[in-house]
Amino acid sequence: xxxxxxxxxxxxxxxxxxxxxxxxxxxxxxxxxxxxxxxxxxxxxxxxxxxxxxxxxxxxxxxxxxxxxxxxxxxxxxxxxxxxxxxx
Amino acid sequence: xxxxxxxxxxxxxxxxxxxxxxxxxxxxxxxxxxxxxxxxxxxxxxxxxxxxxxxxxxxxxxxxxxxxxxxxxxxxxxxxxxxxxxxxxxxxxxxxxxxxxxxxxxxxxxxxxxxxxxxxxxxxxxxxxxxxxxxxxxxxxxxxxxxxxxxxxxxxxxxxxxxxxxxxxxxxxxxxxxxxxxxxxxxxxxxxxxxxxxxxxxxxxxxxxxxxxxxxxxxxxxxxxxxxxx
Numbered sequence: 001x002x003x004x005x006x007x008x009x010x011x012x013x014x015x016x017x018x019x020x021x022x023x024x025x026x027x028x029x030x031x032x033x034x035x036x037x038x039x040x041x042x043x044x045x046x047x048x049x050x051x052x053x054x055x056x057x058x059x060x061x062x063x064x065x066x067x068x069x070x071x072x073x074x075x076x077x078x079x080x081x082x083x084x085x086x087x088x
Numbered sequence: 089x090x091x092x093x094x095x096x097x098x099x100x101x102x103x104x105x106x107x108x109x110x111x112x113x114x115x116x117x118x119x120x121x122x123x124x125x126x127x128x129x130x131x132x133x134x135x136x137x138x139x140x141x142x143x144x145x146x147x148x149x150x151x152x153x154x155x156x157x158x159x160x161x162x163x164x165x166x167x168x169x170x171x172x173x174x175x176x177x178x179x180x181x182x183x184x185x186x187x188x189x190x191x192x193x194x195x196x197x198x199x200x201x202x203x204x205x206x207x208x209x210x211x212x213x214x215x216x217x218x219x220x221x222x223x224x225x226x227x228x229x230x231x232x233x234x235x236x237x238x239x240x241x242x243x244x245x246x247x248x249x250x251x252x253x254x255x256x257x258x259x260x261x262x263x264x265x266x267x268x269x270x271x272x273x274x275x276x277x278x279x280x281x282x283x284x285x286x287x288x289x290x291x292x293x294x295x296x297x298x299x300x301x302x303x304x305x306x307x308x309x310x311x312x313x314x315x316x317x318x
Binding site: 015017072 | 148149152156184185190191192194195196197198199237239240241265
C-alpha cells in the first residue's frame with residue numbers, strides 16, 4: 001500500500017488565530033523558547049499500489065482544488081511517504 | 089414577478105437555519121421551496137437561499153465540502169444565468185468556496201464564537217437582495233458565527249470597493265476581524281450576495297431585534313428575475 005502526504009499551511013499574511021492561541025499557551029507550561037506558532041493541516045492519502053508519478057500528480061490536483069483554499073492557504077508539500085512517517 | 093415567486097432553500101447535512109429561511113421567504117410574500125443537497129435539481133425556483141449552519145460539520149473548511157454537493161452544480165449554473173442567490177453565514181462560506189464570490193471566511197480574530205445583534209450599513213442597494221433598502225440605510229440583524237472573518241488580497245478588496253460590491257459593512261466595532269469591516273459582498277452582476285449576519289432571524293416582531301431582515305427577502309420579489317428562465 002502506498003501513501004501520499006500533503007501539508008497545507010495558512011498563508012503567511014493570513015492571521016492564524018489557532019497558532020496565536022497555541023503560542024500563548026506554550027509559556028504557561030514552561031515552553032518559553034518559542035515566539036511564534038502557525039498551525040496547518042496534514043493529509044494522508046492511501047493508494048492500493050505504489051505511488052506512481054500519476055498518483056502524485058492527482059494528489060497535487062486534489063491538494064489544490066479540494067484540500068486547500070488558495071485564497072487563505074498554501075500547499076507546501078506533496079510527497080510519497082509510503083516507506084516512513086506514517087501518522088496513523 | 090412578485091406573484092408566486094418561488095424561492096428555494098437548500099438543506100445540506102448540518103444546515104441549521106433552513107427552516108427559518110423558508111419562514112422568512114414566506115413572511116416576505118414568496119413561496120418557499122425545499123431543495124435537497126443531493127438532488128441536482130432546483131425545482132424551477134426563481135431564486136435560491138443557501139442557509140446558515142455547519143454543512144458537513146465544517147470539516148476540512150467551512151463550506152468546502154458543500155461546494156461539491158450535487159445541487160451546487162445547478163446553483164452555480166443558475167447564478168451564471170442571473171438567478172438571484174443569497175448565502176447567509178455558512179451559505180456565504182459555500183459561495184466563496186464555490187468561487188461565486190471572491191475571498192474567504194476565516195476564524196474570528198478573537199477566537200470565540202459570537203452571537204449578538206449586529207448593526208450594519210447597507211452600502212449598496214444595487215443588488216437583487218438589497219433593492220428594498222435605501223443606500224446607506226442602517227439595519228440591525230443577528231450575527232452568530234465562529235468563522236466570520238472576511239479576508240481577500242488587497243487587489244480584490246480594492247476591486248470590491250471600487251465596483252460597489254461591498255454590500256454590508258459592520259458598524260459600531262468590527263466583531264470578527266473582517267478586512268475593511270466587510271459583512272457582505274456581491275458578484276459583479278449583483279445577483280449573488282453573501283453575508284455573515286442572519287437576516288432570516290429578524291423577520292418577526294418578538295423574535296430577534298426587529299424586522300430589518302425582511303428587506304432582503306422582499307428585495308428578491310421585485311428583483312429583475314428576467315434572466316431566470318435561462
